[in-house]
Amino acid sequence: MARVAALGAVIAAAVLVALLFLGGGDSYNVTARFLNAAQLVKGNEVQIGGVPAGTVEDIQITSDGRADVTIKIEERFTPLRVGTRAVIKQRSLSGIANRFVDIQLGDGDGAEIDDGSLLAEDSTDTAVELDQLFNLFDPVARVAVQDFLEGSRKMIAGRGQQLNQGTKYLNPTLSTGGRLFRELSRDEVLLGQFLEDSSTL
Template identity: 40%
Template sequence: MTVARAAALGALLLVVAVVAIVLLGGGGGQQYRLIFQTAGQLVRGNDVQIGGRRIGNVDEIELTDDNLAAVTITVDEPYAPLHEGTTAEIRLASLSSVANRYISLSPGPNNAPELSDGATLGVEDTTTVVDLDQLFNTLDERTRRGLQEVFKGGATQYAGKEREVSEAAKYFSPALSATTRLVREMSRDDRILEDAIVSTARVLASVSERRTELTQMVGSLNAMFGAIADQNENFSQALAEAPGTLKEANTTFRDVRAALDDLDPLVAASKPATVDLDRFFREFRPLVDAAVPTFEDLSAFVNTPGPGNDATDLVRMQPRLQQVGSPSFRNSVRAMRMGQPVVDFLRPYTPELVGWLQSTGQAAANYDANGHYVRALPIFGAFRYVQGADGSQTLQPVSPDQRFAGQRGDALRRCPGSGSQARPDGSNPWDAPGGDCDPSDLPPGP
């Protein structure tokens, strides 16, 4: 056997050994047990990802003794073993199906101790996915009702146009994909994007510089074709005007030709995005036509001519209204809070107050804290009779400081209803909140 044949045989054996190791040795990996509050509709076979890259899968989902979800996962090499500090979170790739759930791992630092095969991450290191129903439950009743009205309005708008909307939606995703490819292609090389922007700027600049000529050309063409359409005998006049029009158009077309040359890179880069765009717009037109009344009404609501009669003016007035109203509301709230004790004190004596106002102070109410009926009516006169030595009586004024002599107002502190027998339902006497009466101050007798 020659040296060359021996070397070839050795190389062949080495290749066979490498293939056997790759095919029979397996990819390795380690299993870990993750404890979640809830499995969030995970299923066996769901992905385990790090940074959006699949590095394993879900093996088993079990229920622990304390009603938690125990999820067993396999992490492939070279991402295993994991390190302490690793956290796990259940995420949604989309809302289309439960199979779009996956577990996202945030690995711990490499200098941290390694997690052994079969290690467990507790609920303090895991995060459960938030379902859409949980999100809706956080909204208050008014917000949920408004969201329902939005969906109802959308249903009303597209009622009877389901087929058109479905056909248009088929081409919406390809259009977005084509636009994404265009942007990605243009962004891949900064020079292409720069050339496209420069070319567009040149085209617009050239058109802007020749706007006068373009206007004159369009006007001349309009006059020419109008004359041809109106009367055949004016055709000679149109032909007479044609040389001037063509002369003006010649200069414009020459400049436009240069602009179109600069536009060629942009057009070439845009072709992949325009393949399905024509059919998309044809299918999308019925939806746009149906939406025109909606946008017309919205325009009238936002910007109706005239001052102070549309949503724009209302929004403009809000800052001033807030500046004026905030101090007023703040002071009103403070005044009501300070007046609450006064209201609480006066509320039990409402019958007395109303009776006094109705009779202008001539009689008190027929029911108050002193008894079922008032038995005395105080009169504070400004004069008194004085008997003279001859037996005659004269009317003499009483000084103001003597008019209330002998009167007391603190003898009793009975509560409303305490002058009558207590009712079986316990409605009297009534010790009102904030009052100053004494429920134990009761008249004698049964």
Template identity: 30%
Template structure:
């Protein structure tokens, strides 16, 4: 074998190893559940008003991000349903409360879960029963400005 064929073999091996590494990284970051075992689970919550929350908003417990909002839609009763993807190690007791909160006065909105003390936890696919909807500051200001506050 000449020197050119050694270089071509080395370059070929380098490319194959690079493609394998890229494929593994793409599958790992894309969280393909059948390959990685999945690092999240899904919970749902029903709100009267979820204004300001969008797909990708954080889900927090005690100020620590434990997941994100994966989807928002309306149910047949016209209530907002938020789908959460939570980290697998996080357990949410059955008497927990999910509420829409704001980071500061005009900051981004997020979902805060206040864990309860129940011994049984929500399982993947269940709906959080107790929720507190978003506070609509605009309607409060308009009520105050127009004299509707008593």
């Protein structure tokens, strides 16, 4: 009898160790569907609020050319809630392998997103690559972009301190501007016209 009890204790201990060291099945994964993977690769970092929060586990291309990106989220950040967005960003304009997924949390009162769920394309966004952006333009629009950038450079020349002081007031404007450029980027003609008009201001 004592031998049976001892054997049972050993088995229970082995199961406990397996649960502790093999994860116990409490990993949390969601799949985010992006228009394109924007040079994201397996193993890239996932962040929440600028803090490392997980990794890219897998990337699969759908039949219609979208990218299904499976991301693993650390338990302390789970569960995600309805309204959460996933955005592929780049750490800098230089380099290729510098992408990460930025998870922008939804309302804390939103319904929980189950493990294994899909974040649809309307809940994701992808950073615009500069070369892709310029490839949209015809020669006239490219000249307009150059004029626009040169005009911006001249406008802020020698005003670094004023610019730094003003940036704290820009967040609402930048948020609105981000939405504007996402819409403009869907229409090549409209975007080109916007830049041409802006270069003459």
